[in-house]
Amino acid sequence: MKWTLSLRLWPLWTPLVAEPLRYTIAWETPPRYTYQVRLQCRPNAGRYTVVALPAWRPGRYILQNYAGAVSHFAAYDEAGRPLPWRKITKDSWQIENPRQGLLQVEYRFYARQLDAGSSYLSPELVYFNPINLLMYVVGRLEEPCELELPSLPEGWAVATALPRKGPRKFVATDYHHLVDSPFLIAPFLRSDRLDCEGVTLHVHFWGRVGVRNLQPFLQDLCRLFQVQKRIWGHVPLKEYHFLYLLVPFSMRHAVEHAYSAMFVLPEEGAADETALRSFLGISAHELFHLWNVKRLRPAALWPYRYDREVYTSLHWFTEGVTDYYTSLSLLRAGLMEPSEYWQRLSAELTQIENTPAYALFSPAELSIDSWLAPSSYRPALYQGSFYAAGKRVGFLLDMSLRRETQGRVTLDSLLRYLYRRYYLRGKGLPEAALEQAAVRLGGPALKDFFERYVWGREAPDYEALLAGLPLRVEVTQKPYSGWGRVGILRYRAESEGLRIEEIAPGSAAEKSGLETGDLLLTVGGRPAKDLTPAFWDSLAEGAQLQLSWTRDGFPLEATIPLRSAWQKHIWIEPIEDDFLKSY
Known part of the structure; x- marks a missing residue:
């Protein structure tokens, strides 16, 4: 009918x-x-x-x-x-x-x-x-x-x-x-535009916008565009649109497109001019995709096929290196203080080093495994991100290129080379081309870098990789505080207890038999959901812990001595002002 x-x-x-x-x-x-x-x-x-x-x-x-x-x-x-x-x-x-x-x-x-x-x-x-x-x-x-x-x-x-x-x-x-x-x-969208380096930047907002004048925000976006244009050396368009859909709840999600970027963000971020600056980081990330992945993209995605999984080992590059340049773009544009940049980078590297998945899967494997993300068979222990893995590789690759060439070649140089050799010639990026280009521009030491840190699962030796560069590098071991002392790194409160989402390897929690997905009910007879981080900080080393929990509905319990879990801590900062100028 x-x-x-x-x-x-x-x-x-x-x-x-x-x-x-x-x-x-x-x-x-x-x-x-x-x-x-x-x-x-x-x-x-x-x-x-x-x-x-x-x-x-x-x-x-x-x-x-x-x-x-x-x-x-x-x-x-x-x-x-x-x-x-x-x-x-x-x-x-x-x-x-x-x-x-x-x-x-x-x-x-x-x-x-x-x-x-x-x-x-x-x-x-x-x-x-x-x-x-x-x-x-x-x-x-x-x-x-x-x-x-x-x-x-x-x-x-x-x-x-x-x-x-x-x-x-x-x-x-x-x-x-x-x-x-x-x-x-x-019926109404709050829109404005600005001409920037020969390109018209448009912003469009739906939702509650308390900002009276959007031009300062557009000028900040223009600064980011100028920085990224210098990296790539080419502008493939005349207009670009930022579409912001504002919602009255917590959400931060964005998607890149060839001529625009789509964002769903909390409306509180547009309450005033100061709050609106919180959108600059996510905007810088999607803007960088104008070049990286929307133009320079893996050959597996050139052209797109929409009916099946399309595999590439390069998502760490398309997303993770883009994430590396997100903060770097803010720094170069004068929209982030150097102290904040290095603090954030050090904190992110610290988190990666203490997440087991990055020792289990290489950046290339995580890229291929993107299609497994929704699998109910994939345990929390295996949940790594090619964004984070690629950001670490991006930073270390940039530093390795600088070290091997005495600063003549940087990651910027590599991006421009690949963009001209592949995108501007109408071709996708072959799987091996990135490594080959890095070796060509940076020397044979880069082949070993890729074998260890891109295709391999080796933990980076930061002091060795950054040796000879004007950077202060500290790699130390520090005890966790709060819930981390027992080895519970992430959890979710539920009505009956705490759902365990991440456990530190070798910690007291792991030795007790507690696993991710378990529902922790009591500690020493007290409801787990009522305990604060201060409770754990007050316990003496070696204190006896009686834990009870359920797994798939079955009750379990154990008594173990508290042995504080330790984490690797990374701190990196420049020791010469000249390095900041060239970075």
């Missing part, structure tokens, strides 16, 4: 040329949280045309299976006559081609997830990432596309980097371009 709802939503179709692929997204309430989508195109050659919805999106390397939100799928010929079809995989549909004319596909998409890579619909906000919503014609990702929004109310504000062709129509060079362009649509 033909989808009767479409009779109220869609305008009468006029004859269209075969190109481009024409998409329409419409909405109304009710049904709540539901987009109505239509695709019109010429059929593929042969008997069938297959359409599919992406299973994942660039920037989030797990299967998200957007097809789970699809209902009311139907297909028609140009005259509106139903066409036979079958669903052939979880996210693809095979349609029998019409005898003549164009093919039309219609379906609904339920949109009630709110993060920087999702889609959401309410009476006050139309927000969508096209990669969630729009099916592609298999084999035709490179064809030009148009998107029409017939439900767009007159006078509503629209924020997107996608070029506009009319009041409700937008155009894209191909499917990749189309789905890489998020939309914020509302």
Whole structure:
């Protein structure tokens, strides 16, 4: 049966040329949280045309299976006559081609997830990432596309980097371009812009914004852009959009795009000009992606394939090195004090050194394993991040290049070399190319660096790696305080006790038999959830601890002596002002 709802939503179709692929997204309430989508195109050659919805999106390397939100799928010929079809995989549909004319596909998409890579619909906000919503014609990702929004109310504000062709129509060079362009649509958006180094920077805010003047924030973004432009030596665009969706709860999520970045952030961060500066770090990270991963990206992602996992060992580079340059961009732009920069870097390195996963998996392995992140079989002990692993590698690689070349080559130099050799020549970055380029620019010692710290799992010897550089390096052992004394590093309070999320290897907690996922009930007969860090700090070394907990509903207990858990502590800071000037 033909989808009767479409009779109220869609305008009468006029004859269209075969190109481009024409998409329409419409909405109304009710049904709540539901987009109505239509695709019109010429059929593929042969008997069938297959359409599919992406299973994942660039920037989030797990299967998200957007097809789970699809209902009311139907297909028609140009005259509106139903066409036979079958669903052939979880996210693809095979349609029998019409005898003549164009093919039309219609379906609904339920949109009630709110993060920087999702889609959401309410009476006050139309927000969508096209990669969630729009099916592609298999084999035709490179064809030009148009998107029409017939439900767009007159006078509503629209924020997107996608070029506009009319009041409700937008155009894209191909499917990749189309789905890489998020939309914020509302009765009112707080927007402003600034010309910066020949590029127009746009900011768009939805939600409560207490800031009266956005220009100082734009000027800070311009400083970041100038710093990053100098790193890469090339600007591939004329306009860039920052889209900020503000929410009344704690959330920090962002997704990079080729011509924009999408953020979901707490509205308290936009309460005034001072608070708004808290958005600069996450903005610097996504801005750096303008070059790293959106242009210079692994060959495995060139071009994108949306129907399956796509494996690369380079996520530590695309995300972790980007994270390294996040704080470094703030430092170089004068938006972070040097003392704060080195304190943060030292704290992050300390945390990595005391997290077991980074001794179990190399940065390359963590990159491949991104697709395992949602697995219920992956224990907390294995939960490492290629962001953190890559940030450590990025810093040490930068320092190693400087040491081996007496400062002539830096990580900046390596990025520019790769960008010119691969992106500007229209090619993706091969898996081995990064190491090869580092060895070419920095010498044979860099091959050993990659074997140990990128492909291998070796713990860095900071004093040896940073020897000869004007840096003070201290590697010490310090006892944990609070809950860390017993070895409980992370926990989550629940009604009956504390759910253990991370335990220090070799600690009293581990020796007692306590494991991540256990529910700690009592310590010395006292409810665990009532104990403060001060309780643990007050205990004498060797004090007897009686612990009780449950695991999968079964009661367990143990009595052990308290032996304080120790952590490796990293402290790094420059000892010469000239180093800061060149850094």
